[in-house]
Amino acid sequence: MSTTTIYNFAPGPAVLPKEVLQQAAAEMLDWHGSGMSVMEMSHRGPEFTSIITTALADFRELLAVPDNYKVLFLQGGGLGENAIVPMNLMGRKPQPATADFVHTGSWTAKSIKEAQKYGKVNIAASGEATGYTTVPARDSWKLTPDAAYVHLCTNETIDGIEYQFTPDVAQETGGAPIVADMSSHILSRVIDVSKYGVIFGGAQKNIGPAGLTLVIVRDDLLGHALPCCPSAFNWTIVAENDSMYNTPPTYAIYIAGLVFQWIKRQGGVAALEQKNIAKAALLYDYLDSTDFYANRVEKSSRSRMNVPFFLKNESLNAEFLAQAKASGLLQLKGHKSVGGMRASIYNAMPIEGVQALISFMQAFASKHA
Numbered sequence: 001m002s003t004t005t006i007y008n009f010a011p012g013p014a015v016l017p018k019e020v021l022q023q024a025a026a027e028m029l030d031w032h033g034s035g036m037s038v039m040e041m042s043h044r045g046p047e048f049t050s051i052i053t054t055a056l057a058d059f060r061e062l063l064a065v066p067d068n069y070k071v072l073f074l075q076g077g078g079l080g081e082n083a084i085v086p087m088n089l090m091g092r093k094p095q096p097a098t099a100d101f102v103h104t105g106s107w108t109a110k111s112i113k114e115a116q117k118y119g120k121v122n123i124a125a126s127g128e129a130t131g132y133t134t135v136p137a138r139d140s141w142k143l144t145p146d147a148a149y150v151h152l153c154t155n156e157t158i159d160g161i162e163y164q165f166t167p168d169v170a171q172e173t174g175g176a177p178i179v180a181d182m183s184s185h186i187l188s189r190v191i192d193v194s195k196y197g198v199i200f201g202g203a204q205k206n207i208g209p210a211g212l213t214l215v216i217v218r219d220d221l222l223g224h225a226l227p228c229c230p231s232a233f234n235w236t237i238v239a240e241n242d243s244m245y246n247t248p249p250t251y252a253i254y255i256a257g258l259v260f261q262w263i264k265r266q267g268g269v270a271a272l273e274q275k276n277i278a279k280a281a282l283l284y285d286y287l288d289s290t291d292f293y294a295n296r297v298e299k300s301s302r303s304r305m306n307v308p309f310f311l312k313n314e315s316l317n318a319e320f321l322a323q324a325k326a327s328g329l330l331q332l333k334g335h336k337s338v339g340g341m342r343a344s345i346y347n348a349m350p351i352e353g354v355q356a357l358i359s360f361m362q363a364f365a366s367k368h369a
């Protein structure tokens with residue numbers, strides 16, 4: 001075994017807290033004396049019931065989810081929700097209904113394309129003119145007076161832009177709910193759930209393994225599913241069955257539950273947010289201090305979770321990645337649609353990982369200066 005400390009900067013599936021992986025390993029063959037692995041248990045038995053009940057309660061506590069919201073554990077991922085959201089919400093208004101989208105980059109592009117199958121789409125604002133380097137200013141949004149909902153991606157994982165404000169759209173839309181895709185920053189910062197109608201996210205960025213999708217939905221938004229909506233993705237049916245309408249992703253829920261307990265031991269979401277602010281500041285300050293590397297995102301829209309950056313001399317990209325890997329700094333390659341590099345620094349990335357990355361970047365820059 002090498003003694004190099006490994007830091008994994010993957011965008012997702014992504015790094016998990018080591019303590020969580022160690023606990024899962026210790027409990028792999030025999031969960032709490034049950035004689036079974038969590039993977040082998042009935043999802044309706046007393047053991048798994050205690051696992052999912054605790055996970056749900058911890059998640060609600062961590063985000064202070066108000067009582068008039070349901071938390072659902074589903075499958076289908078973030079992209080699945082791109083269809084599941086319109087199938088559940090377009091029916092709020094006479095057909096064909098319109099949903100508003102604030103187009104901020106790669107993920108909203110996919111959400112828009114999918115929603116068009118289930119209703120009309122209005123692009124209320126777009127960051128296209130700036131190359132998706134900024135969240136369009138709130139006062140530029142052209143919302144639909146009677147929209148079924150307003151879709152935002154509050155952290156664009158690929159472009160590295162994040163909302164640093166919580167918008168209010170009620171007045172211009174006649175009370176349309178905000179639907180927020182928080183796949184890549186949920187639990188990284190304190191949010192006011194009551195400002196949103198629906199929050200969804202795939203687990204594999206900041207919560208746990210792929211396969212689990214979380215949905216937080218306000219009670220009054222249930223009961224509007226279009227007839228085409230599959231029952232297993234009809235939020236009303238899933239809520240009535242406590243996320244047990246069909247077999248939920250049991251092992252992913254178990255790991256997510258361990259992550260929720262880890263977050264509580266860290267002092268909760270507010271404490272992690274402070275660490276995330278410090279980690280991001282360290283990396284952006286370094287990027288802004290050098291001419292060797294650059295981040296192109298407008299400062300007010302920079303993501304604390306996903307930091308894309310470019311080498312000024314892109315012919316060094318392959319060498320940068322190979323040497324980073326040899327130094328224990330893994331999965332730094334940028335998304336193919338953007339190029340360059342991307343450091344994803346989710347909750348489970350310690351500040352030491354960011355420091356190690358910066359030290360490596362400094363050494364690489366002085367070697368090639």
Ligand SMILES: *Cc1c(COP(=O)(O)O)cnc(C)c1O
Binds near residue numbers: 079
């Ligand atoms: C990763 C990601 C998705 C896609 O999730 P899948 O689980 O792969 O479907 C959607 N939205 C955002 C913002 C993401 O980061």
